[in-house]
Amino acid sequence: MRLNLPNVLTLVRLIAAPMVGLVFLFLPRPFADWVALILFMTAAFTDYVDGALARAWKQETKFGAMLDPIADKAMVVIALAVLLALYGVDFASGSLALKPIFLIPILLILFREIFVSGLREFLGASAKELKVTKLAKWKTTVQMCAIGLLFCWGLFAHYLWALSIGMDASLIEAVMAGTVEDEFNLRWILFGYQWSELLGIALLWLSALLTAITGWDYFNKARPYLKEPT
Template sequence: MQWTVPNILTLIRLVAAPMVALVFLLLPRPFSDWIALILFLSASLTDYLDGVLARRWGQETKFGAMMDPIADKAMVVIALAVVLGLYGTVAFGGTILFNAMVLVPVVVILFREVFVSGLREFLGEVAGTLKVTRLAKWKTFVQMVAIGLMFSFGLFDHYFGRWTEGMDGTLIQGILDGAVPDEFGLSWLYMGLIGSSFGALALLWIAAVLTLVTGADYFLKARPHLRDGG
C-alpha cells in the first residue's frame, strides 16, 4: 500500500464506518448523536475528496480502487443499521411495532447494495467496464443527505423534548392550537420538528427509489455477461 493522501482518506472513512454505530454504546445521547453525525458527514466528505485528489495528483492506486467502494458500502450499510435501530420501531397501544416508513426504504437500499456487490464479485474484471452513471452518483449523494438528516432529526427531537420538558400537556396543545400566546416559539420548534422528520423520510424514500433504478440499470447492463456460453 502507498501512503498517499487519497488512500489515507479512504482508510479514515473505513475506520469511521463502525464508529458511527459504536459511539452509541460508548457515549450517552445526545453526545453519541453529535459524534455519529460528525463522523458520517466527515466520511461523506472524504468520499468526494479522495477521488478528486487521486485524479488531480495522479495518485490512483490498486489499493484505493479496491478499498474505496468497500469503505463507501461499509459507511452506508452501518449508518442505515443505526438509523433502523433508532427509528425502526414505534410504540402503538403499548405494543412495539416496526416502522414501515423507515424499514421499507432501508431494506430496499440494503438489498440493492448486497445484490450489486454480488454481481460485481461474480463478474470480476468485466464489472470494471460498467461505468458509474450520473444517476448513480446522485443516488449516493441523496443517500448521504438522507442519512445525515435522519441523524440530525434525532438531535432536533432530543432538544425539542428538553425544551418542552415539564410543561403541561394542555398548555403545549393550547400553544400549538393558537389559543395560548406562544412566548417561547414552541409552535415554530414543533413545525421544525415535523418538517425535519418528513424531509428526512422523504429523502430516504427518494434514495430508495434511485437505488432500485440504478440497481436495475446495472443488472440490465450486466445481463449479456451472465448468459451461459457468452
C-alpha cells in the same frame, strides 16, 4: 499498495463507518447522537474530497479505486442499520413493530447493495464493465443527505422531548401560537423536528428509488456475461 492523502481519507471514512454505531454503546444520548452525526457528515465530506484530490493531483490508485466504493457502502449500510434500530421501531403502538416508512426503503437499499456486490464478485475481471454511473453517484449523495437529516431529526426529537417535560399541553400550544414568550426556542426546535423528518424520509425514499433504478441498470449490463455457453 501506495498510501497518499486521498487514500488516507478513504481509510478514515472506512474506519468512521462502524464508529457511527459504536458510539451509542459507549456514550450517553444525546452526546452519542451528536458524535454520530459529526462522524457521518465528516466522512460524507471526505467522499467528495478524496476523489477530487486524487484526480487533481493525479494520485488515482488501484487501492483507492477498490477501497472507495467499500467505504461508501460501509458508511451507508451501517448508518441505515443504526437509524433503523433507533427510530424504526413503533414503541407507541405497544407491539414493537418496525415502521414500514423506514423498513421498506432501507430493505430495498440493503438488498441492492448486496445484489450488486455479489454480481461484481461473480463477474470478476468482467466487472470492469460495471463502472459507477453518474446516477449511482447521485444515489449515494441523496442517501448521505437523507441519513444526515434523519440523524438531525433524532436530535431535534430528543430536545423536543426534553423541553416538553414539565410543560403541559396548554403551555406548549400557547408558545406555538405566540401568545407566550418562547424562552426555550421551542418553536425553532419543532420547526427543525418537522422539516428534518419530512425531508429525511422523502430523500430516503428517493434514494431507494434511485437504488432500484441503478441496480436494474447494473443487472442489464451484466446480462451478457450471465448467458450460458451454447
